[in-house]
Amino acid sequence: MSKLWDVIICGAGLGGSYAAEVLAEKGFATLLLEKYSLPRYKACGGGVTQEFVDEARLPESIIERSIEYLVLHHLDHQTYEKEGKGACLWRADLDSFFTRQAMDAGAELKEREQVVAAHQEDGIFYVQTPEHKFQARMLIAADGVTSTVLRCFGWNRFRPDEVAQTVTHEIKLGEKTIAQRFGDQHLHLYFGHDISPIGYGWVFPKRETVSVGLGCRLSNTKNLKLAFDNFLRRLKNQLAGGKVVHRVAHMLPAALRQEFGKGGLLAVGDAAGLVDPLSGKGIPYSVTSGRIAAETAAYALETGTIDHAASKYHSALKEENILDGLQAKREIQEDVYRTEENIHRYLKLWLTNRATVIASSLWHNT
Numbered sequence: 001m002s003k004l005w006d007v008i009i010c011g012a013g014l015g016g017s018y019a020a021e022v023l024a025e026k027g028f029a030t031l032l033l034e035k036y037s038l039p040r041y042k043a044c045g046g047g048v049t050q051e052f053v054d055e056a057r058l059p060e061s062i063i064e065r066s067i068e069y070l071v072l073h074h075l076d077h078q079t080y081e082k083e084g085k086g087a088c089l090w091r092a093d094l095d096s097f098f099t100r101q102a103m104d105a106g107a108e109l110k111e112r113e114q115v116v117a118a119h120q121e122d123g124i125f126y127v128q129t130p131e132h133k134f135q136a137r138m139l140i141a142a143d144g145v146t147s148t149v150l151r152c153f154g155w156n157r158f159r160p161d162e163v164a165q166t167v168t169h170e171i172k173l174g175e176k177t178i179a180q181r182f183g184d185q186h187l188h189l190y191f192g193h194d195i196s197p198i199g200y201g202w203v204f205p206k207r208e209t210v211s212v213g214l215g216c217r218l219s220n221t222k223n224l225k226l227a228f229d230n231f232l233r234r235l236k237n238q239l240a241g242g243k244v245v246h247r248v249a250h251m252l253p254a255a256l257r258q259e260f261g262k263g264g265l266l267a268v269g270d271a272a273g274l275v276d277p278l279s280g281k282g283i284p285y286s287v288t289s290g291r292i293a294a295e296t297a298a299y300a301l302e303t304g305t306i307d308h309a310a311s312k313y314h315s316a317l318k319e320e321n322i323l324d325g326l327q328a329k330r331e332i333q334e335d336v337y338r339t340e341e342n343i344h345r346y347l348k349l350w351l352t353n354r355a356t357v358i359a360s361s362l363w364h365n366t
């Protein structure tokens with residue numbers, strides 16, 4: 001029989017890696033399973049706030065570009081610009097930084113181990129990869145939007161109205177050209193029904209490359225490829241001479257799960273639907289939920305209350321004010337995108353207010 005781990009974490013993205021670090025630091029036998037070899041490419045704008053950069057103590061070397069401004073374009077040529085300190089980085093670098101910290105803290109990483117099945121028997125979780133079987137007292141699903149682990153335990157896939165479909169091109173333009181055409185420290189978001197009926201397009205600049213992408217709620221997507229081609233055509237002067245170095249399609253949750261775990265099984269990050277449905281921001285939620293899941297698991301293992309871990313985790317997510325804000329954004333999402341006027345109204349409010357405040361009060365009261 002293989003080793004009995006305290007916790008197995010499936011998925012070495014940000015949520016999984018940070019959960020592994022917190023658990024290993026507390027001395028728990030922690031196994032992190034990842035289906036790819038690391039570092040792996042991950043479709044993502046890689047945009048983070050300065051607050052995130054500071055809290056995670058990210059090294060200078062992985063900051064691809066510092067950001068000072070967010071430029072919100074509407075198709076009718078109206079443009080809004082707001083200050084927003086942050087950074088753009090490659091997810092391969094960011095995730096590796098987190099995974100390395102987990103390993104330094106004592107977690108064991110096994111790469112090229114794709115979880116294909118999982119079940120619980122007599123209180124023990126069994127996790128199966130094509131060649132190996134692992135066992136643990138608790139299990140954390142950090143395997144992203146299509147979570148295999150959650151499906152093994154009876155969760156449905158997200159419905160088409162609960163996810164966004166995205167397409168991204170990484171386009172190499174060169175550092176100076178990016179600064180000349182898009183600004184030195186600017187993130188660009190593009191709104192309007194001709195771009196996306198519920199979603200938006202974006203240009204997130206790295207050092208030499210821009211991530212150009214488009215997202216739309218899957219249930220409202222007719223022909224994303226065509227919409228993306230049109231979007232690229234709108235930007236053709238700014239992208240002229242660029243070389244596409246990567247093309248990828250990926251889904252992104254736009255709704256919370258009903259449940260975030262069951263007994264000793266906890267779900268974090270995209271697997272749990274912990275993504276801002278208005279902006280698509282998921283990086284901070286994956287890290288925060290990874291920490292909360294790890295703290296919950298540690299408490300449950302120490303006190304012998306594993307069966308109650310999921311309900312404690314749900315309460316902790318609520319207490320840290322994560323769920324209400326995301327739910328409020330989900331509730332106004334459709335209305336924000338209902339008309340071009342509503343989109344303008346949202347963008348104007350966003351210039352001077354946090355999205356959570358807009359969703360929980362201003363959208364209804366102004």
Ligand SMILES: Cc1cc2nc3c(=O)[nH]c(=O)nc-3n(C[C@H](O)[C@H](O)[C@H](O)COP(=O)(O)OP(=O)(O)OC[C@H]3O[C@@H](n4cnc5c(N)ncnc54)[C@H](O)[C@@H]3O)c2cc1C
Nearest residue numbers: 011013014015035044045046047115144269270282283286
């Ligand atoms: C196009 C796009 C742009 C985005 N831009 C931004 C942005 O600019 N800023 C922001 O904050 N958020 C952004 N997001 C959201 C953000 O990328 C996610 O919310 C975040 O990556 C979630 O982290 P996670 O750890 O939960 O999941 P993931 O990052 O998806 O990590 C899951 C990990 O699990 C592994 N895995 C999957 N299945 C298995 C399996 N069966 N067995 C073992 N391992 C498995 C995967 O390989 C991966 O390493 C964007 C998302 C998309 C799609």
